[in-house]
Amino acid sequence: MNKTSPTGERxxxxxxxxxxxxxxxxxSRETIAELAESLGLxxxxxxxxxxxxxxxxxxxxxxxxxxxxxxxxxxxxYAEVIIESLxxxxxxxxxxxxxxxxxxxxxxxxxxxxxxxxxMMINNDVHGDLTPKKIAKILKAYE
Amino acid sequence: MEKRxxxxxxxxxxxxxxxxYLAADGFKALQKALKLPPAQVIEEIKASGLRGRGxxxxxxxxxxxxxxxxxxxxKYVICNADEGEVGTFKDRYILENDPFSLIDGIAIAGYxxxxxxxxxxxxxxYHFLLSLLENALAxxxxxxxxxxxxIEIREGAGAYVCGEESALMESIEGKRGEVRYxxxxxxxxxxxxxxxxxxxxxxxxxIPRIMLNGAQWFTEMGTEKSKGTKVFSVSGxxxxxxxxxxxxxxxxxxxxxxxxxxxxxxxxxxxxxxxRIIPYTMIDAPLSFESVLGAGAVxxxxxxxxxxxxxxxxxxxxxxxxxxxxxxxxEGTEVMAEALERFLGGEGSDSDIKALEELAQTMMLSSLxxxxxxxxxxxxDSLEHFRGDYEHHMRRS
Numbered sequence: 176m177n178k179t180s181p182t183g184e185r186x187x188x189x190x191x192x193x194x195x196x197x198x199x200x201x202x203s204r205e206t207i208a209e210l211a212e213s214l215g216l217x218x219x220x221x222x223x224x225x226x227x228x229x230x231x232x233x234x235x236x237x238x239x240x241x242x243x244x245x246x247x248x249x250x251x252x253y254a255e256v257i258i259e260s261l262x263x264x265x266x267x268x269x270x271x272x273x274x275x276x277x278x279x280x281x282x283x284x285x286x287x288x289x290x291x292x293x294x295m296m297i298n299n300d301v302h303g304d305l306t307p308k309k310i311a312k313i314l315k316a317y318e
Numbered sequence: 319m320e321k322r323x324x325x326x327x328x329x330x331x332x333x334x335x336x337x338x339y340l341a342a343d344g345f346k347a348l349q350k351a352l353k354l355p356p357a358q359v360i361e362e363i364k365a366s367g368l369r370g371r372g373x374x375x376x377x378x379x380x381x382x383x384x385x386x387x388x389x390x391x392x393k394y395v396i397c398n399a400d401e402g403e404v405g406t407f408k409d410r411y412i413l414e415n416d417p418f419s420l421i422d423g424i425a426i427a428g429y430x431x432x433x434x435x436x437x438x439x440x441x442x443x444y445h446f447l448l449s450l451l452e453n454a455l456a457x458x459x460x461x462x463x464x465x466x467x468x469i470e471i472r473e474g475a476g477a478y479v480c481g482e483e484s485a486l487m488e489s490i491e492g493k494r495g496e497v498r499y500x501x502x503x504x505x506x507x508x509x510x511x512x513x514x515x516x517x518x519x520x521x522x523x524x525i526p527r528i529m530l531n532g533a534q535w536f537t538e539m540g541t542e543k544s545k546g547t548k549v550f551s552v553s554g555x556x557x558x559x560x561x562x563x564x565x566x567x568x569x570x571x572x573x574x575x576x577x578x579x580x581x582x583x584x585x586x587x588x589x590x591x592x593x594r595i596i597p598y599t600m601i602d603a604p605l606s607f608e609s610v611l612g613a614g615a616v617x618x619x620x621x622x623x624x625x626x627x628x629x630x631x632x633x634x635x636x637x638x639x640x641x642x643x644x645x646x647x648x649e650g651t652e653v654m655a656e657a658l659e660r661f662l663g664g665e666g667s668d669s670d671i672k673a674l675e676e677l678a679q680t681m682m683l684s685s686l687x688x689x690x691x692x693x694x695x696x697x698x699d700s701l702e703h704f705r706g707d708y709e710h711h712m713r714r715s
């Protein structure tokens with residue numbers, strides 16, 4: 176195993192990908208190629224890291240990303256009802272983005288809000304104790 | 319009855335203000351530790367019998383000693399705040415309410431093993447806690463408590479497996495979060511191949527309590543092999559979901575019925591997605607490393623729940639989150655998820671059950687890390703205790 180210095184740039188890859196994602200909401204082929212170039216890595220290696228993590232996206236996303244928890248504690252509190260009402264509200268299913276680019280809708284695994292199940296995240300905000308009625312009101316706050 | 323040791327400051331101090339922590343004896347443990355030789359700090363933790371709270375239960379003091387004695391240019395402490403286990407949120411609760419005790423614990427750990435650089439690996443889903451943590455770190459630094467080391471926060475990017483310590487280190491190194499072959503183990507060769515200790519948030523929060531009150535005090539709580547308290551996350555079919563702290567060895571009933579107010583319970587899963595499934599007939603089981611514990615996720619299933627559907631969901635989750643490096647886990651979890659779906663469609667058979675049991679043994683023996691080794695546990699437990707639920711889904715011939 177080759178030893179990399181902790182201050183070396185290889186160790187910065189994930190951080191750089193996170194920063195790029197925060198800036199443009201999508202890791203484009205160009206971004207990945209540029210990062211590979213500047214860190215002296217292959218495009219494959221950078222893409223491999225980018226595609227491993229669920230909070231990094233190589234596909235274009237909406238301005239706001241909704242992640243509904245579909246793990247067991249939320250399912251026990253009828254998360255599928257929330258998923259269904261969000262589907263109706265937005266007119267899109269999981270994995271899709273609204274035509275106006277306002278929302279992407281994803282299902283995710285446990286977000287650590289099981290005491291407030293069913294729960295979801297919009298961008299970095301956690302919303303818990305969800306009911307179909309609350310959904311429309313919550314969405315209004317995101318442009 | 320609740321016993322708040324780890325959580326003693328939660329809801330009491332202001333997590334945004336170090337002065338309120340100092341008023342609650344904050345950083346006195348660190349100051350006490352810094353006056354002792356590092357080896358004596360490790361001795362104290364060893365004598366306390368503290369075991370890791372992240373699920374594996376490895377003796378904390380022994381881990382520190384191995385790392386302190388290992389040869390290396392640099393040594394690292396990593397706080398595992400990648401709380402991804404399904405049904406677990408107690409570390410979130412600790413971070414939200416008392417970030418200072420954790421910093422106190424990391425500063426002591428760093429001193430004990432001789433680390434100048436330490437990390438907190440915070441899961442992406444807890445990004446909302448980042449500013450609170452950064453503020454706590456800045457205040458601790460300003461007061462001069464972190465003169466001997468640096469604490470850097472590294473954020474995860476969404477991957478359950480990164481809670482596994484070797485995958486976590488790969489992630490800090492900027493790579494895909496795939497698990498490593500072991501040995502070597504982290505205390506001899508961890509982050510950037512240097513001696514490293516990785517401790518859970520709750521484990522490190524125990525450290526200042528032990529340093530301040532002494533190992534003897536700590537050993538007076540708990541059972542022979544499980545000292546101290548444990549913080550539990552309770553969710554599912556209960557009236558009062560939430561975080562509760564109990565002395566180790568307390569009966570499961572006290573937590574589920576006494577504190578979380580569950581009624582008409584069918585089963586309880588302890589330890590998250592790969593945790594044991596305990597039927598209600600065993601509700602008086604003690605919560606300890608000797609019996610069942612994991613990271614303290616307690617998910618309660620009411621009497622109307624279908625255990626096969628629950629295990630199928632769990633297996634689907636594990637198949638999604640398997641890092642894919644080793645075949646027994648990557649393929650095994652997929653095959654199990656498919657077979658369980660067949661049962662839900664009314665197409666299960668006796669031969670499926672036999673094949674599942676055989677596959678479970680293979681995965682437990684040959685998977686590379688805890689995820690694959692423990693993935694079959696809920697399936698095996700449910701086959702033992704809830705065979706009727708499976709038979710209900712079998713093909714009628």
